[in-house]
Amino acid sequence: MNHFEYKNGVMHVEQVPMGTIAQAVGTPVYVYSTATLERHVRVFQEALAPLPDPLVAFAVKANPNAAVLATLARLGLGADVVSAGELRRAVAAGIEPGKIVFSGVGKTADEMRLALDLGIFQFNLESEQEAEMLSEIALSMNKVAPVAYRINPDVDAGTHEKISTGKSENKFGIPYERAIASYDRAAQLAGLDVQGVAIHIGSQLTDLTPLALAFEKLGVLIEDLRDEGHDIRTADLGGGLGVPYDSSLPVPPLPAIYGEMVKRIVQDWNVRMVFEPGRVIVGNAGALLTEVIRVKQGATQPFVIVDAAMNDLLRPSLYDAWHDIRAIKPRGKQTSATVVGPVCESGDTFAKNREMDVVQAGDLLAFMTAGAYGATMANTYNSRALTPEVLVSGDKWAVVRQRPPIETLIEGDIIPDWVR
């Protein structure tokens, strides 16, 4: 459920007409709904309610905007970060270090030092080599690093291959078969407190079966590790729950159903549970608002050319992702069209032969469900400015990231004297 709804034939986000934002800020612009964020957090927390004190660590990479993070911090969420930049942004937005998990296969020594300094909740390690490096750094700083290993359960998540992370050929985690040996090794390393296990098998999962399979394997491993004398106190089940993108398809499992599955599997684990949801919290809380530049009649179909492009919303070109496309003020007629941006790549296509509202130059459109992996993947390809962001709450709204002037691109480059 989200708060982008038509009132008197015009799409509003909560109580603000989308057109008001387009007029004031210009397009393209990302628009987020606070009420939707709050609702999604509440639904997720309620789904896990019977678990004792679960840590819900929002996957910052899905949407690192400070105003979004501050909203989630206010609701009690922690953060799952994958870089020093994300760690610093999370802390700057008010997320307590004691609620932060650090994931990722390539943590550097500097990143480890920063996280140890701040005192984060847990490092999710992805190799024995990483454990050795963290041990040395923690020792040199006179600290003890709380760690878990991310286990690669060799489970096919059944999602797009570019967002599938739990197969043995993926770069993520330690192999399930090597887990005991890796834990034995980590337990011998000074400066580490081996406290938990972690898993994350992929994103936009629309079937709970692979998740359940992976969690069950993790449960078996916890028992085996305890038999070997490891004091496992935390279990991090990652993120990955899918959201509805295409309103004509069946909706993915709701958080409540996910929660029931989790509770059934983990009831005897006796650990503090950790979750790392990203998309399910922010996906439907955002839309990318764009203006139609012109409609061009191609040889076989009409092209709707909009002022947003693949640099603003990369998902369709990167993952063949679907975003519902809706007119802000529908004209009451439908057509079939291909929606493209101005970037000089054929991959700059948002939708092919899409049944959609009839539009004309100057009309506003929204790409729905763009709150996750949207603005954060934006770039300046074709020397286009980074996309601004707006947060709405009730009848209030604010620019929470400005559109930088093109001068920042020009001034950022340096021409050495010997070129001039």
Ligand SMILES: *Cc1c(COP(=O)(O)O)cnc(C)c1O
């Ligand atoms: C990306 C990621 C997540 C969040 O995934 P969603 O599909 O957005 O829920 C959680 N944990 C890790 C380690 C990730 O890389």
